[in-house]
Amino acid sequence: MNLHEYQGKALLKSFGVTVPAGVVAYSPDEAYEAAKKLTKLTGTTKWAIKAQIHAGGRGKGGGVKIAKNIDEVMDYAEQIIGMQLITPQTGAKGKHVNKILIEQNVYYPGESETQEYYMSILLNRQSGRNMIMYSPRGGMNIEQVAEETPEEIFTEEIDPKVGIQPFQARKVAFNLGLSGIAFKQMVKFVMSLYKAYVGVDASLFEINPVIKAADDKVFAADAKVVIDNNSLFRHPDILELRDFSEENKTEVEASRYDLSYVKLDGNVGCMVNGAGLAMATMDIIKLSGGDPANFLDVGGAADSKRVEKAFRIILKDPNVKAILVNIFGGIVRCDSVAQGVVDAYHRIGKIKIPIIVRLQGTNAEEGKEIIDKSGLKVHSAIRLHEAAEKVKEVLG
16 A cells, blocks of 8 residues: 555654654645744745655656745645646656645755665565665666666665664665764664564655755655555554545455456456466467456455456456456356356346456366356357467457
C-alpha cells in the first residue's frame, strides 16, 4: 500500500527520524495559514509547496515549487491544487491533485553547504535480507546514477537475527563522506530509519534526497513509503491511511472481493489462479499475438461467485477483445471451476467477446466436458499451447 509523502513522514517522525515541519492544505487559504504557522514554528521564510499524489517525479511535472514569500505560497497553491499532474510515473493521463504539503525550507542560509544523498531500504530477494542502498548523489534518479557512476552506489545488508548494528550505520555515514556532528546525525538517522522500516512492516522506504543542512542537521526531505499489504492486519491505523482516490477504481473493487487485480493496457483479459501461472499466461498471450489487459489471480477458492465477479471486473475494460481463463486444478477442482464459468456466464447475460477456458489438473477432462456441453460460445482447451492457438484464432 502506497502512502502520501506527508503520511510517510508522519510515520518516520514517530520512530525518531528527523523530517521537515509541514502542514497539509486543501486550498490556497489553508496553504496561506499553513505557511504562517510554519514561520512561527521554525522561523522559515521560504516554503516548499508539494503536490501529494502517489507518483514520483513531481518536480519535473511542476508539482513541487519553492515559495520565497507568502504571496508565492498562495500563487503556487492555486496552480497546483486541482491540476492534472503528469510525471514519468503517472502515464499520459496524469493524476488529479487534491492536496498539497506546505513544508519548511531545509535549504536555509548556508545553502551552498547543503548536501543531498540518496537512501532506500528494501528486501534483497537473492539473500533474503533487508538492504540499505545509498549514494552520495542524491536528488536524482538512482537508475541514472547506477548507469553513469555505479561505484557511487553502496549497499549494506542487515542480518535479520540481530538487526541493524551501530557499526553499520557508521559505515553508511563514512561512505557518504561525513564527519563531526553531521556524522553523528547520520548515524542516528540511519538507525531510526531502519527501526521505522521494520516497525511498520514496509516493503520499501525511499528517501531522495536525504538532506544534510548547513547546520549539519540531517532531514528526510522526501519520503516514498510502501507498506507490505500482507502485514496490514497488524496495522489497522496504517490501513486507515489508504487513499482510494489515488488507486484504480476497478482494482479497489477487486480487492474488496479478495481478487488480485492489476490493470494493464492490452486486449486479452486474464483470469488465473496463482501468480506464477498468471505471469506465464501473460507471456503466452504475448506469444500468440495479443497483449494482456490485466493480471487477475482468483486464488484457490475459484467458486462460481468469485468467477462471476472476476468476469464482471474484466468486462469493465472496453479494450478487452477476448478472455482467457487458465486454471490449474490443485486445491480447486477443474469441474467446479467449469461449472462456475457456466453459471457466471448465465448470470451476467450475453457476453459478446470470445472466452477461452483452459483447465488442467484435477478433473480437467470433466471440466472440459461441462464447458463443451453447456451450449455457450466458450472455447475449451486442456494444454496451454491449445489455449494460445485459440487466442490467436479469435483475435484474427
